[in-house]
Amino acid sequence: MLTSLLSSLSSRTNLKFIRRRASPNGDYIRVSDTGIIQLPKPLDREFSSSYNITVAAQEILEDGRLSDRESHAQVHVIVTDENDNAPxxxxxxxxxxxxxxxxxxxxxxxxxxxxxxxxxxxxxxxxxxxxxxxxxxxxxxxxxxxxxxxxxxxxxxxxxxxxxxxxxxxxxxxxxxxxxxxxxxxxxxxxxxxxxxCEERAKQVGVSIQALVAIFICIFTIIVIILLILLRKRHKKDLSGLGRNVAEIHEQLVTYDEEGGGEMDTTSYDVSVLNSVRKNGIKPEPVPSPYAQVQKPPGNPTSGAGEMEMMIEVKKDEADNDRDLLPYDTLHIYGYEGAESIAESLSSLGSGSSDSDIDYDFLNDWGPRFKMLAELYGSEPNEDFVY
Missing domain, CATH: 2.60.40.60 (Cadherins)
Structure with missing residues (x-):
């Protein structure tokens, strides 16, 4: 106790002790109201070997107030050494x-x-x-x-x-x-x-617990990053089986509900009905297809049909009776040409006669545009014509 502070005061006087000032490390020293120096925790001499504090003493009056009179004392605390560190x-x-x-x-x-x-x-x-x-x-x-x-x-x-x-x-x-x-x-x-x-050697370096924790966290972070990279590569590999990534697939999926120009309407009939004929193996009765029927003007009955016309008719009949062909694969035979022409049809399909049996004098009646033909096929060629 700081009994030295009480020497100038009456023993009947109540005193209160206050720590006024302290050295930078003086917070480790406490002073009670009764003048007892206390230590809140053990001191380490290697940290500080001494502590300085200033203690003040004030009189407590009868009404409980503190007197204006105050005395001070300097307290120097020395920490003795103990052998607690190895060499x-x-x-x-x-x-x-x-x-x-x-x-x-x-x-x-x-x-x-x-x-x-x-x-x-x-x-x-x-x-x-x-x-x-x-x-x-x-x-x-x-x-x-x-x-x-x-x-x-x-x-x-x-x-x-x-x-x-x-x-x-x-x-x-x-x-x-x-x-x-x-x-x-x-x-x-x-x-x-x-x-x-001399051989190079690594210097001994002490590793603290904090450094070990930091190293462990870094290693764990690297492992997590590597796992994420591997998972991402595996996900891309699965998408590569489709040929394109997800973004490209979303951009390329387009549905067309309209038929293109020049195409036939494929929604007006059921394709399964056509395929059922092949599955049953029963060949239906040959019915001419409406797509293959072409109206043509009647030919000259007196002229007869040539061999070419007969061959085309056979091919046409085969195409009409073949139901395996698609409807738009048809064969059109044109036996009549030039509806608005003066010469009408010049096709050889409508005539079976030879050129020598035909009288071409009527070409002279067609006008100047057919003069050359009239001279070539006329019975009396013009002597003035120069080849």
């Missing part, structure tokens, strides 16, 4: 040794540090965690030690890098120790003992 090795710069080093050759001198306060009589002890190696440790009794060659030459073919665990202990109460690892490279050297070639 640590001060890692040297890449310890190396020649592969042909002699026994007793000093490789490196090591030292240690401790976060705790070391007493004047304090010291560190060094030892090797294993004796089964080509290294030995020699104490210098000044908180340092030497790492030396124990047996002699090293074989680079067997091991180019050696890991040597070193135990360091302090003399605190309680005694604490730690194990540290030295990474020693075996190098090639020249005759003077200078290093000519």
């Amino acid at each position: 640590e090795l001060v890692y040297p710069e890449e310890p190396r040794v020649c592969e042909n080093a002699a026994p007793g050759k000093v490789i490196i001198r090591i030292s240690a540090t401790d976060k705790d306060e070391i007493s004047p009589r304090g010291f560190f002890r060094y030892s090797l965690a294993t004796e089964d190696s080509n290294f030995s440790l020699v104490e210098n009794y000044d908180n340092t030690a030497n790492i030396t060659v124990k047996y002699g030459q090293f074989n680079r073919e067997l091991a180019k890098i050696h890991y040597l665990p070193v135990i360091i202990s302090d003399n605190g109460d309680p005694e604490l120790s730690s194990t540290n690892t030295l990474v020693i490279s075996v190098c090639k050297c020249n005759e003077k003992g200078n290093f000519t070639f």
Whole structure:
């Protein structure tokens, strides 16, 4: 308690203590109304070894109000040290040794540090965690030690890098120790003992829990992205079986309900009825198709039918009676030509006579346009005509 603050005041006076000011780390110190210094949580000497606060004392009047009179005192809190940290090795710069080093050759001198306060009589002890190696440790009794060659030459073919665990202990109460690892490279050297070639080694890097969590999250994110890419490729592969993607299919699907120009109406009859004839195997009675019937003027009965006309008639009858043909596949025979012509029909189908039996004198009556024909087919050719 801060009894020094009460020396100038009457013992019958009620006092209230208030912490006015504190050092940057003074928030770790509290003062009760009765003048008791309290610690809300344990202090760490490695964080701060001392704390400074200013405490004020005020008189409490009979009516409960605080008096205007106030006294101050500076309080300096010193944190004593406890041995709660183990010593640590001060890692040297890449310890190396020649592969042909002699026994007793000093490789490196090591030292240690401790976060705790070391007493004047304090010291560190060094030892090797294993004796089964080509290294030995020699104490210098000044908180340092030497790492030396124990047996002699090293074989680079067997091991180019050696890991040597070193135990360091302090003399605190309680005694604490730690194990540290030295990474020693075996190098090639020249005759003077200078290093000519050494293997590269990775420096030891401590990985915190936060770093491990971040690495795990990154790996998980990469795996998820890879899975999404694979699923997308598989989906595209399924769509490729259709030949086009979904967008192209939606754009290309068009329905036409109208017949094209020049096409026959295929909705006026049932196609299944036509196919049923083939399935039953019964050939219907030959009925001339209305599409194949063509009206033509009657021919000259006195002239007779030629061989060409008879052949065409046979082909026409076969086409009329063949119900396997589509309705629009018809054969039209034109035996009459030139309804508006003076010469009427010039077709040979309507006449079976030869050219020698026909009198072409009537060509002279058709006018000047048929003069050439009249001269060619006339019975008395014009002598003035020049071929």
